Amino acid sequence: MTDSVTIIGAGLGGLMLARVLHVHGISATVYEAETSATARAQGGMLDIHDYNGQIAVRAAGLTDEFEGLILEGRQAMRFLEMDGRVLYEKGDDGSGGRPEVQRGELRQLLLDALPEGTVRWGCKVREVRALGGGRHEVSFADGGTVVTELLVGADGAWSKVRPLLSDAVPEYTGMSCVETYLFDADVRHPATAKVVGGGSMSVHGPDADRQILAHRERGATLHAYVMFTRPLDWFATIDFTDAAVATELVAREFDGWATEATALITDSDTAPLLRSLYTLPIGHRWERVPGVTLVGDAAHLTAPNGEGANLAMLDGAELARALVAHPDDVEAALAEYEQAMFPRSAAVEDETAIFEELFGGEIPEALVGLFAPQE
Numbered sequence: 001m002t003d004s005v006t007i008i009g010a011g012l013g014g015l016m017l018a019r020v021l022h023v024h025g026i027s028a029t030v031y032e033a034e035t036s037a038t039a040r041a042q043g044g045m046l047d048i049h050d051y052n053g054q055i056a057v058r059a060a061g062l063t064d065e066f067e068g069l070i071l072e073g074r075q076a077m078r079f080l081e082m083d084g085r086v087l088y089e090k091g092d093d094g095s096g097g098r099p100e101v102q103r104g105e106l107r108q109l110l111l112d113a114l115p116e117g118t119v120r121w122g123c124k125v126r127e128v129r130a131l132g133g134g135r136h137e138v139s140f141a142d143g144g145t146v147v148t149e150l151l152v153g154a155d156g157a158w159s160k161v162r163p164l165l166s167d168a169v170p171e172y173t174g175m176s177c178v179e180t181y182l183f184d185a186d187v188r189h190p191a192t193a194k195v196v197g198g199g200s201m202s203v204h205g206p207d208a209d210r211q212i213l214a215h216r217e218r219g220a221t222l223h224a225y226v227m228f229t230r231p232l233d234w235f236a237t238i239d240f241t242d243a244a245v246a247t248e249l250v251a252r253e254f255d256g257w258a259t260e261a262t263a264l265i266t267d268s269d270t271a272p273l274l275r276s277l278y279t280l281p282i283g284h285r286w287e288r289v290p291g292v293t294l295v296g297d298a299a300h301l302t303a304p305n306g307e308g309a310n311l312a313m314l315d316g317a318e319l320a321r322a323l324v325a326h327p328d329d330v331e332a333a334l335a336e337y338e339q340a341m342f343p344r345s346a347a348v349e350d351e352t353a354i355f356e357e358l359f360g361g362e363i364p365e366a367l368v369g370l371f372a373p374q375e
Contacts, residue, residue, distance in 0.1 A: 007031070011312065016316030042107055048101060077199050082205040124140060124141040151292045157297050172277070174231070178226040182222040182263075189263060192261070192264060203261045212226050224264035
């Protein structure tokens, strides 16, 4: 097989691919647009599942190191009414199969497990083009180029590699979230810290168009996601460059809700950050194209449902294992990987199935209305 793999994107999927290849003595180079590992915040908490994400961690030989990242008690969850009444609560007794870690720490674990120089920082892809015979040329914004016989797009929602395989483009889901943080919450925001609890919290109102989600992260940090089902035009009316104005307008949508919950908006220690959510078509797939494939969100972007990071890591691990299993036939390896990846990713797009798994067989009666399909 080719003696090196070119990976675009140093997210969890791309880094997992590079790590598992390294374990088997195959080199890879990862090109990343960010200028360093700390160039931006890497998101919040991830629940790493025993049926996909943890399989990848084992394939990478990093189980002990991964266990050192687990934040105990964070699998606890509670669902509240808008007035603060508890609809449902589930503690963390340590027996669940979805331990919580912080995305940034997990990414750093993978970076530390790669040979120095594997990741090339500050390499923003400008264009990718096919040269024929399974070879591709990647051009970067700084004028540099690289030619590769095996190209993997691990470059997320707006992948530059995807057009080689598919005409699909991400579409707005109709949902956006506004992120906020409260730091040192047990001391500085004790009422809100108490209502969030030891794990995650979700507050729902009478309408399905908004809710407040929060996770307890390391160091008593509360990370909130204020969710809206609204058109993009609605958010365009809010100037998010003016933190005070944006905070006021977002908080206004939650008048009458429990103040301990709305304090996640009004008392935020950071400016509100808007994130609009996009998805690829359900069951997205492509015909085999020589010398190139995709992992993670580049292949199967969906609205957040707890599976994205897990699938990305498993994609990376499974692609690496396929390449190892077919050392003299790259195309057989890519075909094997894709034939398993397509149905695997499609299977988790059913949110009802995800919540049934989460709650142990069926959604509690008190929560049925929250997860019922909406018009």
